[in-house]
Amino acid sequence: MKAIELCSHRISIITGHYGTGKTEFSVNLALAMAAEGETVMLADLDIVNPYFRSRERKPMLEAAGVRLISSSQACSDADVPALPAELLTILENRDVRGILDIGGDPVGARVLARFQPKIVQEDYQLIYVLNANRPEVRTPESAIAYLRGIEATTGLRCTAIVNNTHLCGETTAEEIRRGAALASTVSQETGIPVLCHVAEERFVDTLSDLAEPVFPITIKMKKPWE
C-alpha cells in the first residue's frame, strides 16, 4: 500500500504521548511520500523535547526531497518554544502534502491550538500514535485519557490511531501484536479507526494477518552508537 493511500488526507498531524515514536513515524512517512513523487513538507513542531527531534535529520530529509520546517537555526538547539513562521506554507499551499510532527502530550500539542481555525479548513487527519510499552499509555483508560487531553488542548478531533508499539532494538513481532490489541480496544471504545501498525521492515511479513495495513519503516532516529 502506498503511503499516500494510507494517509490520504493532505495534512497529517502526528500526536501522542511522548516517547511513543511520533518522530520516527513522521520521518518515515515523509520519506515514503517523497519517494512516491509527492511534494512533501515536514514541520518539526516539537517544543517539548530538547533532543531526538526530526530537525536532527535535516540533511537526510532534504537529500530525499523533503522540505523540513523547523525553528530558525539560532533556536534549533535551544529549549525555546518558538514556532517557525513557514508553518503557514503547509496550511495555505494546497499543492503540498504536509506532515506535522508534534511534541508529546497535551503540553506539546498546545502549539496546534493557535492554528486550529486554519487547520479545520483543510483536508487533514489528526493521528494519535500509541506505544503499549510506554507505562503511562499502556492501558486503554490511560491511552484514551491522553487522547482526549490532546483533543481538548488543540480543539481538533482525533481521526486515526497508529499502533507504533516498539522496544527500540528489542522489539519483537509479539510486542507489535500486543500494541495492536491495545489499539483495537481504544478504537472500539472511541470509535476512532486504527489506521495502521508501524513495524520495521524485518517484521512486515510475519504481521500480514493483522486486520489493518502494516506501514514498514527503517530506523532513522538512531542513537550515537547505533
Added chain:
Amino acid sequence: MQKELWKGNEAIAEAAIRAGCDCFFGYPITPQSEVPEYMSVHLPEHGGVFVQSESEVAAINMVYGAAGSGMRAMTSSSSPGISLKQEGITYLAGAELPCVIINCMRGGPGLGTIQPSQGDYFQATRGGGNGDYRTVVLAPSNVQETVDFVQEAFDIADQYRNPVMVVCDGLIGQMMEPIEWHPVPKRDLPPKDWAASGRKDRDHHNVINSLYMDPVVCDRHNDHLAEKYAEMEKNEVRWEEVECEDAELVITAYGTPARIALTALETLRANGIKAGLFRPITLWPFPEKALHELAAKEHVKAFLDVEMSSTGQMIDDVRLAVEGQKPISYLGHAGGVMPTVEEMIESAKKALKEVK
C-alpha cells in the same frame, strides 16, 4: 518480566519513588526537567512531598532540612544548577546527611548548551564546595543502570550518612530505552537515631550541624569523615572491563562515550585489532587499583581516554592510576558534540600505531 520503554529522566524519578524517596526538591532546567515534572505528579501519590523551590540553592537547602529530620531526600539538576548547589552539598557532607543528587550533565562552562556533556567530572569527584569532603559518584551508561543506581544510591547514602551523586550526561536523561524493574541489592542500614525528628523519649536533643568552632574538635570531625571516605573507597568502587583479557589498546570511558566505545570495539576486533574497554562505574571512588593492574599487563600497549569534554577531566585519574606505565592518548568533544564510533576507531588505531 515484561520490559517497558522509559525515558531516562522519568525513570530516574520513578526509581527514586520505588526506593522510598520521601521528599523531592528541585528547580527546572533542561535536559533534566522531566525529573521534577514526573515527581510533581507521582511522588504525592505515594505520600511523598514535592516542592518546586525558588532556586537551586533553595532546593539543596531543603534537602538539608529534610535529610536532617531523617527523610529520604533527593534533588536533581543539570550542570549550571549543580554549580549552584555546591555550597549545600558541602554542608550536607559536613553535617553527615544522606541524600541523593542527580546531575544530568549539559555543556558548559557557564550556561553552555542544553546538549549532553561530561564537563562536570572534576566538580563531582573533587567537590565543587569547600573543605575536605567526598561524595560517592555513580555513573550509569544506560537507562537500566540509571534506575538501578538511583535506587541503590539511597542505601549507600544512608549507610555512610553522606551525599551520593548519580551523574549521567543529558543523552541518558533524554533517551528512551527498554528497562525492567528488577530488585536491586538492599543493605542492612543503621537506624537514623541521629535525626532531628523530635526529642520524644531521648535524654538529649539531636543537633544537625557542620560548624565546629574548636579547631581540635573540627580536626577530629575531619578525621572521622576521612575514615568514612576510606571505607567508601574500600567498599564502593565499581568498574567494568570489556574484552580487556588480551587487549593491546584499552579505551577508558564512562557514560555515553563508553556505550559508543562498545560499537567501536566490534569494528576494531573485526579488523584484527585487540581493543578493550575499561569503564569506571564509580567516578569516586575511582577504580585506581584495577586500572593500575591492567596497565601493568604485558599485552596492554596503550590507552585511549574518551570523554565528552574538550580538555579531558577523567584523564587525570587515568594518568594517576596508569602511573606512566603505558602511553595515554585523548579524544574528546564538548558543548554537546558526541565522539563518533568512526573517530574512536581512528584514534584507537593511531594510538596503537604510535607504540608499535
